[in-house]
Amino acid sequence: MTGGQIGNVDLVKQLNSAAVYRLIDLQGPISRIQVADVSQLAPASVTKITRQLLERGLIKEVAQQASTGGRRAISLTTESAPFHSIAIRLGRDYIELTLYDLSGKYIAGAAHKFIYTNQQELTDGLLSHIRQFIAENQNVMRELVAFGITLPGLIDPEKGIIEYMPHITVDRFPLSEIIREKFGVSCFVGNDIRGLALAEHYFGASQDCVDSILVSVHHGTGAGIIVNGQVFLGYNRNVGEIGHIQIDPLGDKCQCGNFGCLETVAANPAIIKHVQKLLDQGYPSSLQELEGVTMPAICEAANKGDELASQALIRVGNQLGKALAMTINLFNPQKIVVAGDITQAQEVIFPAIRRCIETQSLSTFNKDLPIVESQLYNQPTIGAFSMIKRAMLNGVLLQRLLED
Numbered sequence: 001m002t003g004g005q006i007g008n009v010d011l012v013k014q015l016n017s018a019a020v021y022r023l024i025d026l027q028g029p030i031s032r033i034q035v036a037d038v039s040q041l042a043p044a045s046v047t048k049i050t051r052q053l054l055e056r057g058l059i060k061e062v063a064q065q066a067s068t069g070g071r072r073a074i075s076l077t078t079e080s081a082p083f084h085s086i087a088i089r090l091g092r093d094y095i096e097l098t099l100y101d102l103s104g105k106y107i108a109g110a111a112h113k114f115i116y117t118n119q120q121e122l123t124d125g126l127l128s129h130i131r132q133f134i135a136e137n138q139n140v141m142r143e144l145v146a147f148g149i150t151l152p153g154l155i156d157p158e159k160g161i162i163e164y165m166p167h168i169t170v171d172r173f174p175l176s177e178i179i180r181e182k183f184g185v186s187c188f189v190g191n192d193i194r195g196l197a198l199a200e201h202y203f204g205a206s207q208d209c210v211d212s213i214l215v216s217v218h219h220g221t222g223a224g225i226i227v228n229g230q231v232f233l234g235y236n237r238n239v240g241e242i243g244h245i246q247i248d249p250l251g252d253k254c255q256c257g258n259f260g261c262l263e264t265v266a267a268n269p270a271i272i273k274h275v276q277k278l279l280d281q282g283y284p285s286s287l288q289e290l291e292g293v294t295m296p297a298i299c300e301a302a303n304k305g306d307e308l309a310s311q312a313l314i315r316v317g318n319q320l321g322k323a324l325a326m327t328i329n330l331f332n333p334q335k336i337v338v339a340g341d342i343t344q345a346q347e348v349i350f351p352a353i354r355r356c357i358e359t360q361s362l363s364t365f366n367k368d369l370p371i372v373e374s375q376l377y378n379q380p381t382i383g384a385f386s387m388i389k390r391a392m393l394n395g396v397l398l399q400r401l402l403e404d
Helices: 003-027 032-039 043-056 119-136 175-183 192-203 268-280 295-303 307-331 341-360 382-393 396-403
Strands: 059-063 074-078 083-090 094-101 106-113 143-151 154-156 161-164 186-191 212-217 221-227 335-340 371-373
Touching (some): 003 074, 003 396, 083 382, 175 186, 186 382, 192 221, 335 341, 382 396
Parallel strands (some): 212 335, 335 371
Antiparallel strands (some): 059 074
16 A cells, blocks of 8 residues: 555544544434444444544443334443643633543633743743643543644644744744644644634534534634634635724724724723723713723623713724624625624624625625624633534544553
8 A cells, every 4th residue: 555545544544433423522412323323434444433432431431221122222422521621712812721531521720820921931921821720630531632722813723833923032932843742642732712713612602503603802803713614724824814804994003014903992902091091081981980901891881871981882882883794795704793892882882883884795695693792701711622622523533542
């Protein structure tokens, strides 16, 4: 056999194993006969794959209810508890680490302030935080099978290379390889917003659809686009930079160098700056009584009918709606998920988003289109875990575990 033929055989084995594991994970308890029927794999192949999965402890047999007159059928479910993963959310000035089992069950977690100014400081500090976290949780940790890391920036998720971060300079930073070499297990690295979109698809607000768009409003503005159950990435592995759609050609200069990007209007720092400017100009508002303006304070004031806060958030909703209308015309999603502090005033901001979407996108695309709040925004590491989950379901991590 040539190298190419061997590679093809290995790929077929990986895809077949993934198909069987995915069925058991999503539909278990399920019998081998049902697995063969749904996957359209030969019963002998299903028997061989399930034997491997059983031997590795990734699935287990459970007895089903007795059928009328016959012996009880044996069904299969996935086994998650013995396998642990560490999911990490790297922010601009903080780090959160969570220990999950393979089902996504929370085992332990930690959060720390983490200041880094260059690639080396990031590497050294991250490795130190991971070692400390492992040492602190040694008594509860079972077999560690993977790391997942999400962060702001442009990332090649297949190679785990960071190509750009918004606040430090990086040079094709091979983060996945560094973690794998230091700790001896797989590491999956991805963009934080794309990770959250995937997590919402697996565990949250968009579980019930295959096409969705998540827009996140935080330090910046970004989107994660799910098409046919997969994160849409494109040729260079990065799409969804909705924050850099030009909304106002005469607007403020953006950090990207352009003028009037969505991010200069619909991001937490821009919203706070706009509200503070109006307050400084003497516009009346309950926010004048506060020492410092924050997003939760703006949202709370808007919910109580404060005119300045309400109008500021309606302005944000209008601009977000304008950018989302363009995205809807391109992707025709089944659901829009909004993440960020602004959802604390969703009764003010969601109608503004909807009005713009209804007037600026195709009516057949926006008719009955749900606009919902993120269910997982307050679980910062779930996006990183969702990449580990994806690697199990598509066979990449699964195959490595079977080969161990």
